[in-house]
Amino acid sequence: METKMVISNLLHRPTRTIISILAVAIEVGLVMLTVGMTTGMLSETARRVEGIGADIIVQPPGASFLMGFTPAPMPIKIGDLLEEKVEHVAHVLPVLILMNVGVGVNIVFGINREQFDAVTGGFVFHSGGWFTGPDDIIVDDLYAKAGHLKVGQKLTLFSHSFRITGIVEHGKGARLFIPLQTDEELNQTQDKASIFFVKCTDPGYTDDAISGIRQFLPTYPVRSMAEYTSLYSSNNLPALNTFIEALICIALTIGFLVIFLSMYTTITERTREIGILKSLGASKSYIMSLILREAATICVLGIAAGEVGTLGARRVLQSSFPTLAVRLTPHWMVYAAVLAMGGTVLGAVYPALRAASLDPVDALAYE
Amino acid sequence: MEPIILTSDLKKIYRIGKVEVPALRGVDLVVPEGEFVAVAGPSGCGKSTLLHVLGGLTAPTSGKVLVDGNDFSAMNDADRTRFRRHKIGFVFQRFNLLPTLTARNNIAIAQHIQGNGFNPHRFQAIVEMLGIQGKLNHRPYALSGGEQQRVAIARAVICEPKILLADEPTGNLDSENSQIVLNMLRGLNRSFRQTILMITHNPDAAALADRVLRMRDGRMLLD
Ligand SMILES: Nc1ncnc2c1ncn2[C@@H]1O[C@H](COP(=O)(O)OP(=O)(O)O)[C@@H](O)[C@H]1O
Ligand SMILES: [Mg+2]
Numbered sequence: 001m002e003t004k005m006v007i008s009n010l011l012h013r014p015t016r017t018i019i020s021i022l023a024v025a026i027e028v029g030l031v032m033l034t035v036g037m038t039t040g041m042l043s044e045t046a047r048r049v050e051g052i053g054a055d056i057i058v059q060p061p062g063a064s065f066l067m068g069f070t071p072a073p074m075p076i077k078i079g080d081l082l083e084e085k086v087e088h089v090a091h092v093l094p095v096l097i098l099m100n101v102g103v104g105v106n107i108v109f110g111i112n113r114e115q116f117d118a119v120t121g122g123f124v125f126h127s128g129g130w131f132t133g134p135d136d137i138i139v140d141d142l143y144a145k146a147g148h149l150k151v152g153q154k155l156t157l158f159s160h161s162f163r164i165t166g167i168v169e170h171g172k173g174a175r176l177f178i179p180l181q182t183d184e185e186l187n188q189t190q191d192k193a194s195i196f197f198v199k200c201t202d203p204g205y206t207d208d209a210i211s212g213i214r215q216f217l218p219t220y221p222v223r224s225m226a227e228y229t230s231l232y233s234s235n236n237l238p239a240l241n242t243f244i245e246a247l248i249c250i251a252l253t254i255g256f257l258v259i260f261l262s263m264y265t266t267i268t269e270r271t272r273e274i275g276i277l278k279s280l281g282a283s284k285s286y287i288m289s290l291i292l293r294e295a296a297t298i299c300v301l302g303i304a305a306g307e308v309g310t311l312g313a314r315r316v317l318q319s320s321f322p323t324l325a326v327r328l329t330p331h332w333m334v335y336a337a338v339l340a341m342g343g344t345v346l347g348a349v350y351p352a353l354r355a356a357s358l359d360p361v362d363a364l365a366y367e
Numbered sequence: 368m369e370p371i372i373l374t375s376d377l378k379k380i381y382r383i384g385k386v387e388v389p390a391l392r393g394v395d396l397v398v399p400e401g402e403f404v405a406v407a408g409p410s411g412c413g414k415s416t417l418l419h420v421l422g423g424l425t426a427p428t429s430g431k432v433l434v435d436g437n438d439f440s441a442m443n444d445a446d447r448t449r450f451r452r453h454k455i456g457f458v459f460q461r462f463n464l465l466p467t468l469t470a471r472n473n474i475a476i477a478q479h480i481q482g483n484g485f486n487p488h489r490f491q492a493i494v495e496m497l498g499i500q501g502k503l504n505h506r507p508y509a510l511s512g513g514e515q516q517r518v519a520i521a522r523a524v525i526c527e528p529k530i531l532l533a534d535e536p537t538g539n540l541d542s543e544n545s546q547i548v549l550n551m552l553r554g555l556n557r558s559f560r561q562t563i564l565m566i567t568h569n570p571d572a573a574a575l576a577d578r579v580l581r582m583r584d585g586r587m588l589l590d
Contacts, residue, residue, distance in 0.1 A: 012466070279451070281449070281480055
């Protein structure tokens with residue numbers, strides 16, 4: 001019976017119902033997309049680093065684990081020494097990293113073909129091939145798709161005009177690769193690398209190799225690939241976490257306010273109806289539960305709309321921005337739903353209490 | 368036998384800010400079970416207030432009120448709500464049906480609130496007696512005033528209240544519909560020994576009752 005009442009009330013005021021559902025849907029969508037895009041970006045970056053196929057990562061002292069935030073690069077010689085002197089180290093790939101801030105932030109790897117192939121096993125070319133000159137660039141398939149790029153086309157980065165020589169399967173560290181030497185010139189350095197990717201003779205020797213490298217380079221962060229990629233979580237990025245939390249708060253506030261306003265106005269509008277229920281002997285808890293159920297129904301519909309809408313939005317986003325990774329985990333879908341429900345209940349409690357405590361005689365006289 | 372309604376020196380004072388409005392200034396009333404009583408009097412003399420107090424919608428300011436053995440002086444808000452739920456049926460001048468529900472659900476909600484669940488036999492009997500079988504799936508806006516009031520009466524009596532309190536039930540009806548509604552109240556009183564207290568301005572309505580009480584300025588007039 002209460003369900004019938006709730007449904008008939010919702011249907012009786014369709015505009016208000018739809019607007020409220022939409023607000024909850026936006027709340028849920030905002031939470032899921034924010035989290036989905038940040039965690040997607042992080043896990044996608046981590047997977048790309050993993051795809052290099054190295055066992056160990058060596059960074060200069062004081063470097064952030066985030067590639068591209070390296071204060072002073074290391075001499076490439078160090079890499080040669082590791083390869084020569086440390087047991088179980090098979091190959092070392094020095095990379096000089098540049099950050100290209102254009103439409104979004106892109107990391108550019110400055111690499112040498114020989115060392116890159118030795119550590120990673122080489123590119124899978126979709127079209128074209130390796131650098132033939134200093135002004136050549138290799139881009140990955142997703143970057144090419146996003147920019148509608150073809151082999152032979154020009155690409156300007158750091159006010160430098162490059163020619164695309166190859167389009168490769170994504171997943172080998174960066175989306176853009178230029179010759180190490182060109183990179184050094186752009187960077188105005190010589191024989192420097194921002195990161196070493198180390199390949200062991202056998203992955204089983206990783207720990208031994210790490211100890212070996214640490215003896216050589218006691219102040220350098222040396223991490224196994226697993227340890228390194230595990231750093232790619234928002235917990236290691238306090239600013240990102242704060243950003244996510246702020247957006248969740250905003251989303252929650254939107255949901256709370258809309259439900260509050262929606263229920264508050266509906267209570268005023270329905271004062272007489274509440275008076276009628278009271279004249280029939282409805283208790284305070286009966287009336288409260290009626291209002292809360294109505295809010296909860298709006299919320300559930302909003303959550304459903306929000307989650308379906310987010311899944312749809314992800315498809316659209318990923319087909320129009322192929323480099324954008326959106327990761328929607330069941331965990332966060334549940335969390336967004338719980339948050340929305342919490343905001344709804346908070347928003348509906350005061351209107352419900354107000355309705356429950358209306359004076360029946362006044363309510364019945366209400367015009 | 369003990370009367371079903373007994374009040375003595377019942378007073379009700381409304382406070383609007385600092386102004387006190389004495390709506391009932393000492394009402395003594397005795398109604399035996401099964402009686403059909405009409406209450407008449409000029410507008411503003413306190414008739415509705417008396418009904419609201421007897422139905423537990425509002426607390427008396429002072430005086431004694433005993434309804435079906437319940438002493439109002441010892442009852443709080445929640446007690447009066449429970450009392451109203453089980454013992455009182457209201458009928459209003461403005462029908463007061465829930466606009467979003469069908470006639471059937473308007474009646475059923477009273478049973479639901481009362482908590483004894485749906486009683487199909489009682490439902491059928493009441494619906495037939497009030498002649499609203501064909502209107503059960505209509506919402507209030509699709510019903511005439513007379514039909515709405517009959518649905519409202521069905522809702523009021525569906526849970527077998529001890530007392531039916533009607534506040535000018537024919538006040539918004541034409542004479543033909545008034546007559547139908549009055550006959551139904553009379554019928555309920557006759558066939559179920561339903562105690563009815565009905566406020567009315569209508570002399571025909573008053574004539575139908577067992578007894579007519581007259582009020583003025585918050586008091587009963589003795590005749
Ligand atoms: N809720 C209220 N608040 C303040 N004054 C009220 C209220 N209800 C009724 N009154 C006042 O009490 C008096 C009696 O009103 P009422 O019982 O409605 O009379 P009747 O039904 O006989 O017309 C009137 O003066 C009215 O203005
Ligand atoms: Mg009145």
